[in-house]
Amino acid sequence: MSHDQGQTLVHMVNQIAANLSGGRETTETVEGVCTHLEKFWARAMKQRIVASLDEPDSGLTPLARQAVERLAERQTAKAG
């Protein structure tokens, strides 16, 4: 069982995306996942998952990836 934290976080976002996708439009899912990460994830976890966007095979599912991209935009806006 791997406990690489980066992988754990990717697994977590994918799981959140899977649970927020059924019966909803894509935009709604992406917004839902992004808001979830904003509300519940620690600063270091957010930074880490945003950093994983640069990894070629991060393992993020397409919906999860869109949500993390949106998170990255909002984090940048917040910092700026």
Place this chain on the structure above:
Amino acid sequence: MIQHFDPRQHDRDLGTPPPSPAADAAPVSVEIDGVAISVPEGTSVLRAAALANINIPKLCATDNLEAFGSCRLCAVQVEGRRGTPAACTTPVAEGMKVTTQNDRLARLRRNIMELYISDHPLDCLTCPANGDCELQDMAGAVGLREVRYGFEGENHLAAETDHSNPYFSFDPSKCIVCSRCVRACEEVQGTFALTIDGRGFDSKVSAGQDEAFMDSECVSCGACVQACPTSTLMEKSVIDAGQPEHSVVTTCAYCGVGCSFEAQMKGDQLVRMVPYKGGDANHGHSCVKGRFAFGYATHPDRITTPMIRESIDQPWRPVEWDEAIAFAARRLTAIQDQHGRESIGGITSSRCTNEETYLVQKLIRAAFGNNNTDTCARVCHSPTGYGLKTTLGESAGTQTFDSVMQADAIIVIGANPTDAHPVFGSLMRKRLRQGASLIVADPRRIDLLKTPHLEDAQHLPLRPGTNVALVNALAHVVVTEGLEDHDFIAKRCDTEAYRAWRDFIAEQRHSPEASEATTGVSAEAVRRAARTYATAGNGAIYYGLGVTEHSQGSTMVMGIANLALATGNIGREGVGVNPLRGQNNVQGSCDMGSFPHELPGYQHVADVAARGRFEAAWGVALDDEPGLRIPNMFDAAIEGTFKALYVQGEDIAQSDPNTQHVEAALSSLECLIVQDIFLNETAKYAHVLLPGSSFLEKDGTFTNAERRINRVRKVMPPLAGKADWEVTVDLARALGYPMEYTHPSEIMDEIAQLTPTFAGVSYDKLDERGSLQWPCNAEHPDGTPTMHEVDFPIGKGRFAITEYVATEERANRRFPLLLTTGRILSQYNVGAQTRRTDNQVWHDEDVIELHPSDAEVRGIKDGDWLGITSRAGQTVLRARLSERMQPGVVYTTFHHPGSGANVITTDSSDWATNCPEYKVTAVQVEKVSRPSEWQRRFDEVDRQQREYLATAREAAS
């Protein structure tokens, strides 16, 4: 039905219970001994007299049991009626004139007493009940002066005492066969373990089939002992110590029912715990844990000296409080200097008081300067917080416990109230005996289904991990069969969210027929259950960790809320969504801001206005980003970015899943500060061990599963000199953040000032009202027994889409069985308390239950040692064959650390909250001949750490 605490009402025994429902009963005027009194229709003459302060002698009557009319001591005369009816079984009638004392009645009562006493030992001076015996009191009251029959006739004086129960004795020679014990077992507890065996002179109280108490079905709740008017059923602690001389009302520290008890004392020695009749959660009932298992509080294993050590492979060094606190503060500061502000954190306790929990999270947020705070609710009810807040707007159950007495259909999902919440379980069974329908959704056949008179109960034995598919199927039936409450939905629910949900749930894939293959529950059974719930009138849902501890725990909570909203079962008595909370103060620890993203009162850290209030009151700037949750802390510790942890009253090394991962995380810490009453499993990895104080040693409050804030009152001084809140204050001061409190009431005042739902709470008000259910503020000055009566905190109720996503933890060829875990009545959670009491006689080891067919194919016999392997680890337990499990599912408890139940549970967790999926682990079992590798290593570490402790103790003495 909801009655508020009235201290005057609970000092006396009024003889018979109030008629129910009292509120609707018409008043009836009667005259008793010339005193006019008006009482509700249905009240007995005995009770009416008592209310008028006229005390009619009585023996078989007591006000928590229905009138029985067997002793005839309460005989009275009624004008215009013949004979001498028993006051307990005679209801009042308009204009009735009653005489309770005259020569004729006095003679009659004396004659009755004379007969009783002719077959009763006259050892009053040396009897354990001396000073607390109703028979003695009544002999005095009726003026018995002689026993004309003598004492030589046939009698029961030689009957042998049954000492089999560890906590009470049964001495039938002192029994007057009033049946109070038998009736208490039936009416109050609902176990039916006792009966009157034989007739006439041969009548005697008998446990089970004339067995010893321990061999019978008796669950040792103590209701019979409390009901006994003589010393026939008597606590062994009173036999040993004598009658207590004062008592203090306080709150039990076991489960989330939060029973009120009178701690009956001799000086600072606790003689017995007697359930308090005025307690609004328990109304004078108790279970074997709260009633009897309090010996741990003074057990020799208690840690009484602070201890420190440089590293965990070194022996402990006992030190003074100041040195331990300074050592801890120095390490925390050094770590933060080197590794940054976010490299440390803390865990608050659901075992400690609200005030203590509040202080720990305040310490973390204000003195550590980060939001790395979490609590054991992470591993039990965090999905309840998330799910209910999303749908209903508040992270708490909607009802009082008493509400169940108005329920017509009761759904119990993933909860085992008769074992895990026994006092509430008894109340629920009372309602079931009155005819409410029961639907149990559980992989295991729980005891609630065995309740007498319950042939009609429905059991939905679903496969572990398929809760959401089941709840969706139930909702699908409601929607497609026209069982919705359209008025409620239109008036109370968000229209858009409802439409989206309705379209979703009406899809054919959610039909019971479609999900049958997933859940294993027949479509017909699901349809019947949905119809029962939706059409019974008042439908109430109760759930436990079998709902939350799944990868879709939060989704399931929302699914339950959807079901209640769709059927209009919210906002009045008898209905609702009711999480049964595990720990005594798990509701409180969540309320008090233990979670990394929420300040007290569930106010998000990013909420500028809320955070601003705390910053102003605490005098520091607070972080606006959430902190780490427990599993994130573990991961970060292993990775090396998280270095220090302050743990108050929680044993994460035993209770959290994937033990080996937790052990690796704890071993990576440079500073682990554990504050606990015992050397628990976590403390074995600690550098600083601070003695905790038991609930008997401090003032404070606990909040139970019905949001009821109950007072905890100090009855003895802290064994180690400090209550837990004082230790946190010291640590804060040493870290340069002084906190100025002289009493926990001041902490509550601060909580009230900063938490809108607690604005009206104070110790004065709690003393006045007995307890308060939050929200308690200007809008609800007396608290809020039933939530969401008019609207929701978020305005309208919000239906949530609940897509079923199968867990990744599924059975396969390598791990073909599903393990699920649970609790047993006599032990409590990690067992730190109950293992240090005589409750051990009921359950001294954890076993693995499996179905005979699974056993047969593996050649397993009852009692064999079984190796249980999952992808996380292996442990060894003894097998018990049981048909309560369905084939393919195995079950164990986790009360003993050496069992290593959590060595096999994995770190699969709820998607929204990371609450671990304890309830589903894919495993294989096989016969083995020796303990697992982990167990052997555990024994070695355990032995070593105990040695360190023993050495330190010697040094200290």
